[in-house]
Amino acid sequence: MLKFKLILITLLISQENICQQTIDGSIFHDGIQRQYKLYIPASYNSNHSVPLVFSFHGLTSNANLNFFYTKFHEIADTAGFILIHPQGTLNAIGVPHWNVGVLGSTNSDDIGFTDALIDTLMANYNIDENRIYTCGMSNGGFLSFLLGCQLSHRFAAIASVTGSMTFTTYNQCNPVHPTPVLQIHGTLDPTVPYNGSSLSMKSINDVLAYWVNQNNCNPNPIVTPVPNISLMDGSIAEHINYHSGDNGSAVEHYKIIGGAHDWPGAWGNQDVDASVEIWRFFYRYNLQNLISSSTDRPKNEFLKVFPTASYGEIYVNYNANSRYSIYNLNGVLIKSGEIYSGENKINLNTINKGLYFIQIDNLNKRFIIL
16 A cells, blocks of 8 residues: 555656646737746646636746745646736836836836736637636735726636735726625735825725725625634734625635735745635636635645745644655655644654655645755
8 A cells, every 4th residue: 555655646746747837938018028937737628718817926026936935836736727927027126016006117018918918828728718817916916906907807806915906006996897806914014004005005994995895795794713723823814705796796805913914824824825715716706707606615725734845844734633644756755643633743853855745635735844
């Protein structure tokens, strides 16, 4: 049985490297060459249309980093969507950005660039034009709101992590259909303050109120505390759901109380996995309607490993008592043991640095020992 497991994991690793595609591409738009990172899951079949998810990086960041920390590609492997991480242009001080109309932005046409990317991908892949979604962190979240306002005919739902709406975006917003919105934000965010800024951006409560009104949602939300599975992250979370909007739309908010400028699940709060929650939210909608009322979470959410890069220990959160096995890239069993439902600490001080897989039941996660 052990030999079979080792062979199986080795085959899975090999298949992952062969079948999935990560493509660094570019298109010529508005007089300049624009770059992007594209991920095609192994399950892609050109005979079947699939959803498309945009993920926009933050100010000073880039597509590669956004790909690394969001780990949307791991969700795409089982959910079957195509994933694109566009690259922003350099702003007035020479750092990557998205033009959302704030001081220091260039005149880059990021709305047109996004529109052109959709056309390009639809010409080359079988994209379900009714299931295209956008999300982003910080400056990328600002852009996602801008796209939801000015390119809404192409996006079924939007999500923002640590982003907001500029006054211009807010005042000129004109979506053409009820647009489901998910906002994830820390109350102690020093970069994009939860209470907004009188100079540049609306408060998160103002943003939520706009979309609740726009979608005709119930103004009295259902508020649910998120289980505090990590006692070490310095924050707690609650889920706020403004439901029953037109065409089944909703406005949802993960309020990270004590959270900063973070992508929950990657760093900062570990009670919420931002990437998992974004896909959980997206897959319920197409351009016209709520297509699934299910709130079931992707199976992999029940296994969380953090940090994903460690010097000697990892914390594993799972929803049941079970056994774990840790393998290296050659499929060799390095360590095994028992875990219990909830948070578990695994000491790895005797393990050499490198990339490893932890397997629990039929789920696995990757992590690095530094």
